[in-house]
Amino acid sequence: MFVGGDSIKGEDPNYSDQVSGFLKKLDQESLIVTNMGLEERIRGCAALTNCESFDHALAGFLSQEPWPDDVQLFQPYETEQILLPDNANCLAVQTFLKMCDLKYVVEYRTNAEEMSPSGRVPFIKCGACLISDFEPITSFVSNKGISLSAHLDEVQKADMRAFMSLVNTVLGNAENYLTWVDDETYSKITKPRYGSVHPFPLNHWLCFSKRRTVLKKLSALGWANKSLESVYEEVEKGCSALSDRLEKSRFFFGEQPTELDALVFGHMYTILTTPLPNNRLASTIRGYPNIVDHCKIIEKQLFDCYGEPDDDFEDIYNPSWPLHFKLY
Missing domain, CATH: 1.20.1050.10 (Glutathione S-transferase Yfyf (Class Pi); Chain A, domain 2)
Known part of the structure; x- marks a missing residue:
């Protein structure tokens, strides 16, 4: 399939340093015991390393994880509900994921818009992350080292x-x-x-x-x-x-x-x-x-x-x- 690899830095130049910092703390900080929940551990590391926010820290942490096999893509029902703009956006995201050879399952919901973190469809559930819209989804995938544009200057x-x-x-x-x-x-x-x-x-x-x-x-x-x-x-x-x-x-x-x-x-x-x-x-x-x-x-x-x-x-x-x- 169409798969490439590229690391993309966030807009904040200090972002990668912050993420690296709290990831190291996650491994080394003895105060954060292993039986704590993932959310609690990341909050603790984010605080110790002055990372901007929990969401920022969580996104950075989860972007290091491999693509799981149970990713879900949520969208409205095609037969009776979805409209032209949403159908175009959903197809664009599905096409992108297929080009990257990434597994996903489409989940149809009547209230997909209300479920979406941005109020727009489609959105994907990847592990603990909910990501909506084409460009945020492509950025999320790129942060995992998968990019269709890695060969471009x-x-x-x-x-x-x-x-x-x-x-x-x-x-x-x-x-x-x-x-x-x-x-x-x-x-x-x-x-x-x-x-x-x-x-x-x-x-x-x-x-x-x-x-x-x-x-x-x-x-x-x-x-x-x-x-x-x-x-x-x-x-x-x-x-x-x-x-x-x-x-x-x-x-x-x-x-x-x-x-x-x-x-x-x-x-x-x-x-x-x-x-x-x-x-x-x-x-x-x-x-x-x-x-x-x-x-x-x-x-x-x-x-x-x-x-x-x-x-x-x-x-x-x-x-x-x-x-x-x-x-x-």
Whole structure:
């Protein structure tokens, strides 16, 4: 599979020294007896070494542990509940974990958002850690010595981060706009799906509350008042930039996939295979054959559930929910 190794330092330059300090104390400090709970031991070491916080210390401690076999990935139900933005994010994380050849099991929960430490899906449970969202999860994995971008130089890594920001800013906001702002999509898709797993009147209240939260976020980002046409134009520009970067390569940085490839696949594939009242978003992506080919390559290598490699990707579009991935 696509596995590399790289050690990534935290944003705080003193972070690694603090972690090393309390890890040494964990081994050497006679005052911390072995029958104490793990949490108590880490709290004690964090205090002895002036580590910033217990959470900081715990994250550093657990990042040294190997990847367990019982990692769980939590997300909403695909058949009746999950929406376009969440589906894209969940697929991106699953793709990343598969590229790293890391074991995980998908756990479906109606209240996955409420369970998440950030209020967003997906999130993973790895040992005692709960980590949500694509970039924190990739950082957590990198701290275990596994990185898809280990072969890149610093300039390439900066480029990769810039394009990941573009994907989140353009495709992520466009998905939220269509799901929560566009009245037709909201009434025909969003409202019935989001509230489907909750009883009346809770289903209506939760949907109203979520819409208000998303609109507030989009407003702060300057997206809430955009016209639908301007949203499509933004997506067109974003796809053009990604297509220019990809050119004729299999992946964005040569023959090996990176975190960017997982993120792009998650969003592009979900848009291409998700039925919406207006299919223009998918049509825009189909106007860039190399991006479609990029999706075909990853889909065949990691999910392999649609026949022979030379099958036409157009046949993958299935106007029904959910995506029928062969995930395991």
